[in-house]
Amino acid sequence: xxxASDLKKGLKVEIDNAPxxxxxxxxxxxxxxxxxxxxxxxxxxxxxxxxxxxxxxxKVGKPNLEEKTVFYSYQxxxxxxxxxxxxxxEIRVGRDVLEDKKYFLIENSExxxxxxxxxxxxxxxxxxxxxxxxxxxxxxxxxxxxxxxxPAKLDNGYELQVPLFINTGDRIKVDTRTGLYAERVTxx
Amino acid sequence: MLKELQKPDIIRFLEDLKxxxxxxxxxxxxxxxxxxxxxxxxxxxxxMTPAPAPEEYIEAVPAxxxxxxxxxxELQMKCMLAxxxxxxxxxxxxxxxxxxxxxHRQEFMMLEFYQAGIDSNALMELSAELISFCAEKIxxxxxxxxxxxxxxxxxDAFLKFGGITVADAIKQNVFEEILVTKIExxxxxxxxxxxxxxxxxxxxxxxxxKDDPQVAERWELYIRGIEIANAYCxxxxxxxxxxxxxxxxxxxxxxxxxxxxxxxNFFNALDHGLPFCSGCALGVERLLMTLTGASDISQxxxxxxxxxxx
Numbered sequence: 001x002x003x004a005s006d007l008k009k010g011l012k013v014e015i016d017n018a019p020x021x022x023x024x025x026x027x028x029x030x031x032x033x034x035x036x037x038x039x040x041x042x043x044x045x046x047x048x049x050x051x052x053x054x055x056x057x058x059k060v061g062k063p064n065l066e067e068k069t070v071f072y073s074y075q076x077x078x079x080x081x082x083x084x085x086x087x088x089x090e091i092r093v094g095r096d097v098l099e100d101k102k103y104f105l106i107e108n109s110e111x112x113x114x115x116x117x118x119x120x121x122x123x124x125x126x127x128x129x130x131x132x133x134x135x136x137x138x139x140x141x142x143x144x145x146x147x148x149x150x151p152a153k154l155d156n157g158y159e160l161q162v163p164l165f166i167n168t169g170d171r172i173k174v175d176t177r178t179g180l181y182a183e184r185v186t187x188x
Numbered sequence: 189m190l191k192e193l194q195k196p197d198i199i200r201f202l203e204d205l206k207x208x209x210x211x212x213x214x215x216x217x218x219x220x221x222x223x224x225x226x227x228x229x230x231x232x233x234x235x236m237t238p239a240p241a242p243e244e245y246i247e248a249v250p251a252x253x254x255x256x257x258x259x260x261x262e263l264q265m266k267c268m269l270a271x272x273x274x275x276x277x278x279x280x281x282x283x284x285x286x287x288x289x290x291x292h293r294q295e296f297m298m299l300e301f302y303q304a305g306i307d308s309n310a311l312m313e314l315s316a317e318l319i320s321f322c323a324e325k326i327x328x329x330x331x332x333x334x335x336x337x338x339x340x341x342x343x344d345a346f347l348k349f350g351g352i353t354v355a356d357a358i359k360q361n362v363f364e365e366i367l368v369t370k371i372e373x374x375x376x377x378x379x380x381x382x383x384x385x386x387x388x389x390x391x392x393x394x395x396x397x398k399d400d401p402q403v404a405e406r407w408e409l410y411i412r413g414i415e416i417a418n419a420y421c422x423x424x425x426x427x428x429x430x431x432x433x434x435x436x437x438x439x440x441x442x443x444x445x446x447x448x449x450x451x452x453n454f455f456n457a458l459d460h461g462l463p464f465c466s467g468c469a470l471g472v473e474r475l476l477m478t479l480t481g482a483s484d485i486s487q488x489x490x491x492x493x494x495x496x497x498x
Contacts, residue, residue, distance in 0.1 A: 005286065027289025030372070031408055031418060032392050033364040034245045035287070053365050057443075 002062055004054040007037050012044065014061030015052070019044040019116045044114065045121040066115045072105045080105060082113065093120045103158035104129050104176045125176040130185055131155065133170050136162060201491045208488055211326050212476050218325040219279060219299055219472075222318050228275040228301065233264035235281065239451040242436040243392070247285035247446065249294065256448070257283035260469060261300050262393065263454040266422070269302055269465055270457035277301035279472070290484045291414060291474060302467035308405040308421040311466035312339070312382055315409060315417060319380055319475070327479040332412060337380040343403070345383060349374040354387050363390075372413050381410045393429070394420030409470070411478040419468035426458035
């Protein structure tokens with residue numbers, strides 16, 4: 001257990017059987033009263049946020065978290081199979097954990113899986129991956145403005161917004177943290 | 189350019205702090221000229237004490253030879269009041285263990301002033317004049333009208349901003365949480381605000397109101413939602429004061445907090461007789477924050493050398 005005075009920005013804690021990270025932290029002490037630790041927290045599994053205020057006497061759980069470096073192998077139904085880079089142990093991660101990240105998996109690319117109580121809850125992919133555009137309206141020639149966007153599709157069906165100058169067949173970089181277009185790599 | 193990049197942190201920090209340090213110096217001289225012109229004398233009591241006041245939520249930093257760094261000069265200044273000093277003020281550092289945040293430092297500058305013969309309302313008037321006088325001399329933040337102020341009772345503030353009665357907040361043990369999360373953010377920010385009439389259970393060293401003993405003659409001054417000062421019409425009843433300290437000592441014991449020796453001189457002075465008086469303790473850096481628009485107390489003090497910022 002952590003005591004309230006251990007709390008600080010970035011600390012990972014367990015509340016109601018879920019893992020959270022403190023994203024904002026403030027020490028308060030009104031008047032002659034008790035100290036208070038005001039926290040904003042983000043759920044490590046779902047991304048939802050909440051506010052909590054602790055007193056010095058409060059205890060906060062220490063989550064059983066583990067990170068493993070893995071590489072992606074293949075898909076099997078609703079599961080995605082990874083291999084531990086050290087032990088080669090196979091790790092199966094459900095579609096619900098990956099969410100949109102399933103579109104950015106590349107065979108043999110190195111990823112990090114976060115486990116809570118031995119269950120995978122989140123995955124970090126390489127920040128940028130390269131993908132080919134399979135469908136988009138033809139771009140206006142010479143229009144290199146990057147602030148006007150249009151819809152486009154990747155070969156795996158993922159839809160995203162790209163600048164007007166991008167054409168079908170172009171290879172682009174996608175930011176896996178946000179799922180957004182980052183830059184063009186090569187022209188078709 | 190390279191030289192700029194190579195500057196050690198401490199040099200860059202101090203360069204950035206210089207404009208505000210100049211204002212801080214001016215604030216100190218403004219405070220002194222305000223009190224000097226009103227017949228107060230500046231006093232100096234020791235930074236180290238064998239017997240800090242046993243307060244429920246304030247911890248003293250231990251110093252050498254079983255002494256502690258003072259958390260406040262209150263007990264010593266009250267001894268002076270009891271011996272006939274009727275208008276006194278003190279400017280100097282105080283220390284409170286483990287207090288560190290956007291508005292807290294373990295070491296900070298306290299202004300403490302007392303006047304015999306006045307009640308908490310007259311003290312409020314005096315404090316408002318002090319703030320307005322200092323603002324005139326140094327302020328850079330233009331959005332606050334320092335020539336006026338508003339008074340809100342704790343009871344009204346809880347009902348209006350907290351959606352709960354003070355009695356219920358105390359019963360549910362959420363008084364501080366409501367104050368910090370619901371009330372402080374909603375206090376008017378365009379002028380100084382006095383939060384007055386704290387509940388009797390939080391009287392600390394204040395006397396209870398004669399015509400309403402449910403509340404104490406205690407107020408706190410807020411500017412821009414930041415708590416600047418705490419004030420009492422002082423409790424002069426020696427027996428009542430001893431009983432309150434005893435309760436604090438019990439509370440501290442029950443919560444495993446440090447045990448302080450009895451403040452004998454203070455008790456002797458109370459037995460001798462503390463005159464009817466009121467006093468105020470004001471955080472000078474916090475006042476400087478509100479006058480200059482600083483959002484963090486670190487913008488008003490020498491950079492910490494003993495604590496790594498995370």
